[in-house]
Amino acid sequence: MSKGKVFVVTSGKGGVGKTTTSASVAAGLALAGKKTVVIDFDVGLRNLDLILGCERKVVFDFIQALKKECKLNQAIIHVKQISDNLYMIPASQTRDKDHLTHEGVKEIISQLAEEFDYVICDSPAGIEKGAKMAMYFADEAIVVTNPEISSVRDSDRILGFLDSSTRLAEEEGKRIPQHLLITRYSPDRVESGEMLSIQDIDDILSIPLVGVIPESRVVLDSSNQGKPVVLNSQDPAGQAYEDVIKRLLGDDVPMRFTEIEKKSFLGRLFGGR
Amino acid sequence: MDMTSSAQASVRIKGSMTSVACIQLTGMDEQQLYLLQDKLDDFIDNAPALIRGMPVILEMSNCHLDGRVFAGIVSLVRRVGANPFAVRGCPEYQDLYEAQGVSYLGDQLDTQRRVAPLKPEPSVSQEPVIIETQIANEALIITTPVRSGQQIYARQRDLIIISNVSNGAEVMSDGSIHVYGALRGRAMAGVTGNENARIFCSSMDAELLLIDGDYLIRDSIPEHVLHKPCQTFKRDQKMIIDLL
Ligand SMILES: Nc1ncnc2c1ncn2[C@@H]1O[C@H](COP(=O)(O)OP(=O)(O)O)[C@@H](O)[C@H]1O
Ligand SMILES: [Mg+2]
Numbered sequence: 001m002s003k004g005k006v007f008v009v010t011s012g013k014g015g016v017g018k019t020t021t022s023a024s025v026a027a028g029l030a031l032a033g034k035k036t037v038v039i040d041f042d043v044g045l046r047n048l049d050l051i052l053g054c055e056r057k058v059v060f061d062f063i064q065a066l067k068k069e070c071k072l073n074q075a076i077i078h079v080k081q082i083s084d085n086l087y088m089i090p091a092s093q094t095r096d097k098d099h100l101t102h103e104g105v106k107e108i109i110s111q112l113a114e115e116f117d118y119v120i121c122d123s124p125a126g127i128e129k130g131a132k133m134a135m136y137f138a139d140e141a142i143v144v145t146n147p148e149i150s151s152v153r154d155s156d157r158i159l160g161f162l163d164s165s166t167r168l169a170e171e172e173g174k175r176i177p178q179h180l181l182i183t184r185y186s187p188d189r190v191e192s193g194e195m196l197s198i199q200d201i202d203d204i205l206s207i208p209l210v211g212v213i214p215e216s217r218v219v220l221d222s223s224n225q226g227k228p229v230v231l232n233s234q235d236p237a238g239q240a241y242e243d244v245i246k247r248l249l250g251d252d253v254p255m256r257f258t259e260i261e262k263k264s265f266l267g268r269l270f271g272g273r
Numbered sequence: 274m275d276m277t278s279s280a281q282a283s284v285r286i287k288g289s290m291t292s293v294a295c296i297q298l299t300g301m302d303e304q305q306l307y308l309l310q311d312k313l314d315d316f317i318d319n320a321p322a323l324i325r326g327m328p329v330i331l332e333m334s335n336c337h338l339d340g341r342v343f344a345g346i347v348s349l350v351r352r353v354g355a356n357p358f359a360v361r362g363c364p365e366y367q368d369l370y371e372a373q374g375v376s377y378l379g380d381q382l383d384t385q386r387r388v389a390p391l392k393p394e395p396s397v398s399q400e401p402v403i404i405e406t407q408i409a410n411e412a413l414i415i416t417t418p419v420r421s422g423q424q425i426y427a428r429q430r431d432l433i434i435i436s437n438v439s440n441g442a443e444v445m446s447d448g449s450i451h452v453y454g455a456l457r458g459r460a461m462a463g464v465t466g467n468e469n470a471r472i473f474c475s476s477m478d479a480e481l482l483l484i485d486g487d488y489l490i491r492d493s494i495p496e497h498v499l500h501k502p503c504q505t506f507k508r509d510q511k512m513i514i515d516l517l
Contacts, residue, residue, distance in 0.1 A: 127422075153421055156439045160420030175417070203455070206418060206437065 004035075004113040007120050008138035010162075012154025014125030016146045017183035020219060021241075022122035023051040024230035025142070028245035030079075030086035031230075034117040037076065040091035041134040042124040043100065049090045052079050053226020061092040066104040072111055082231065087116070100133045106167075109137045127161060137167050140177045142210065146184050147195040152204050155180075159205065179210035181244065186215040187260040198258060211244035213237050214257040294327045294355065298346070302337035306345050317353045329355045330378070333363035343369045412448075419444055419458065429465075440480060446470070455500075459483070462505075472505040477514070487512055 009022045019042070026038035039062060040048035049055045057077050065075035079086040112119045123134035135141065141162050145155045159178060168174045182201060189195040198212060216237035222229040230245070232238035236257050246253050298309065329350055338346075343366065350357040359376045370377045413427035415434045421441030425432065432446035435453045442458035444450055449471045450462045456474035463470025463485040470484050477498050482489045482505045489505070489512045502517040 153440060157421040157441065159418070160423045160442075163417065163420065164423075204437075204439065204457075 004116045005118055006109060006113055006137055006139045007118065007142060008123055008135045008140075009120060009142045009144060010123040010131060010135055010158055011125065011144040011151070012127060012131075012158040013146075013151045016144050016151050017213070018125075018144050019048055019051060019122050020223065020229065021142065021144050021181060021183065021213075022120050023048060023223075023228040024238075024241040025244065025248070026088070026118070026120045027052070027079075027082050027086055027228045028230045028241055029118050029120075029248070030083035032245055032249060033085065034249075035085045035087075035115075036118040036120065037087040037089065037112055037116045038120040038122060039089045039112075040122050041100075041130055042091050042122065043096065043130055044091070044093060045124065046091045046093045048088060048122055049077070050226065051223045051228060052086075052088055053081060054079055054088065055226075058090045062089045062108075063092040063099045065089065065108060066101070067099055072108060082228070100129060102133070102136065105133050106137060127157065131158075132161065132165060135162060135166055138176055139168070140179065142179045142181050143205075143207070144181050144183055145201060145205070147182060147186075147190065147197070147201060149196065152196060152201055156205060159207065178207045179248075180205055180207045181211050181213065182209070183213040184215045185212045185258070187258060191260055209255070210247050211240055212255055212258050213240045213244075294329045295332055296329055296350065296357075297332045298334070298336060300335045301333065301342075301346065303339075303342050303345075306342065306349070309346060309349050313349060313353050327355045329357045331357055331360045331375070333360060333366075336363050336366070338363070338366045338369055340369055340372060344373055347373050347375060412451075413446075418454075421458070449473070460505075461488075468507050468510075470506075473503075473517070475502045476500050477503050482512065482514075484512065489514070 007025070009018050009025065011018050022038050026036050030036045038048065040046060041062070042048070043063065049058055054077050060070040060075040062075060064070045065072045075089050076087050077090065079088055109119060121134045121138060124130040143155050143158060143162075145151050162178055163169060163175050166176055168176050180201070182198060186195060190197045198209070202209070214236045216229070216235055218232055218235040219229045219237050222232055229235060229238045230241040233242065240257055243253050243256065301309065331346065331350070347357050357375060359378050360370045361378045362380050364377075364380045367377045412431040412433045413425075415425060415432070416436060418436045419425055419434060419438045419442040421439045424443040425445065427446040427448065429447045431448040431451065432444055433451045433453070434444060437454040438444055438452055438456050438458040438460065440457045443461070444452070444458065445461040445464050447463065447465045447467060447470075450460050450473070452460070452474040454474075455476040455478055457478045457480070459481040460472045460474075460479055461481070461483040462472050464483070466485055468485040472482055472484065477494065478500060479494065480491050482494070484505065484507050487507060487510055495514065498514050498516060503514050504517055505512060505514045507513065
């Protein structure tokens with residue numbers, strides 16, 4: 001019997017790109033033929049449904065499914081316009097996090113893992129209940145970090161919790177595989193010393209790197225249009241997320257967008273990108 | 274005022290995570306209360322986890338107390354979140370102690386003797402805490418990074434870490450601490466009273482180095498040892514860092 005893989009996308013700090021990453025990773029896996037569901041754990045700050053362009057289809061939410069006020073299937077939205085393989089469960093905007101219980105979350109995640117190849121949990125910021133619940137049942141973690149010291153320190157802290165506070169750690173004494181994803185990377189600003197380099201971040205966190213997503217204005221536009229940036233294969237951020245999907249699926253592809261790009265003659269002439 | 278008594282006054286705080294902390298008050302009188310206050314303020318700035326919620330024994334010698342002064346001592350210690358529950362030494366003030374609800378344990382001062390834990394495990398933080406008790410006197414070996422918010426305590430043995438210790442992490446040992454990686458967090462060796470404990474690391478970047486009650490904060494670590502392999506030890510109650 002095949003059991004799906006549960007990923008948590010987490011960071012400690014808010015606003016670093018967890019939801020952007022969850023949406024793009026889920027969409028990318030679905031487009032690669034994997035049946036995927038992504039859960040928004042950010043109770044009170046719903047926005048994954050916006051990025052996936054399905055905010056108008058929200059009827060029931062994660063907490064309602066948890067409290068059995070609806071069937072699990074009723075809370076799952078089919079995100080057909082992106083891929084036949086993509087599904088999501090929205091967060092509740094109103095109900096408070098006290099309804100997140102271990103038993104409830106466990107039941108839902110294990111049901112989903114039966115039915116889907118991948119279950120992606122988009123963690124809220126912080127190290128409180130919501131974040132802990134999102135990581136508890138994970139088989140693997142994607143730790144999202146921006147190249148700045150406060151974000152890296154928060155990730156370090158989250159890695160400490162990932163070592164000790166997951167089901168696999170508590171019950172089997174195992175640490176789940178941890179993947180580092182650096183987002184909003186800008187080689188120019190690293191060169192000028194405004195941002196930490198990949199090497200600096202690795203010195204502190206020392207976990208395997210699954211990708212480096214460059215800073216790109218297209219990310220915000222894509223989110224606003226309800227199309228995760230991974231769908232945009234022209235944009236470097238979209239391409240970098242495509243590479244991440246390949247690596248998660250076991251392909252060894254080289255890192256891109258980590259060096260300063262030499263502008264073409266015309267690019268320099270017209271100052272464009 | 275008697276100048277010699279003020280020159281001899283001293284305050285030493287000896288903390289430990291799992292047993293009780295000891296505050297040694299020598300030559301304490303009304304004029305010297307500020308010394309205690311300074312020391313406590315310093316301590317709480319640099320090693321808050323070590324004293325917060327801790328049961329504390331006050332060890333008195335050559336003190337000149339009255340009811341107000343002793344009440345002052347107790348309230349200064351309580352103010353930093355510790356719990357002064359008992360006194361040793363200066364038997365002549367036994368009545369004052371009892372008036373403050375603090376037990377008197379006799380006048381035998383023995384700083385080397387270990388004090389039995391009063392409660393099994395005071396929970397000083399909700400962070401993941403790894404506490405290892407002794408099996409043999411073998412060192413506790415940790416092979417993974419010690420992350421911000423994590424604490425590791427090797428009870429009655431050395432602690433060996435074959436990885437980095439992050440900013441915001443705390444590693445503690447009753448013996449010595451060896452870090453084969455970068456030490457960026459707090460390291461506390463000899464915490465239950467072993468002044469011969471040492472702290473070794475492959476790259477010095479510590480937030481705090483503490484050996485048996487004496488400590489150096491980041492700003493007092495000399496520039497030339499930063500990011501270098503070195504050892505920290507105590508000689509004549511002074512903290513010394515040598516390059517390896
Ligand atoms: N690679 C990127 N380049 C530019 N902006 C980005 C990038 N990744 C995320 N952002 C922006 O950062 C903000 C926070 O992202 P979000 O995914 O909501 O973070 P989180 O879920 O961690 O709070 C959003 O406005 C998003 O558009
Ligand atoms: Mg988010």
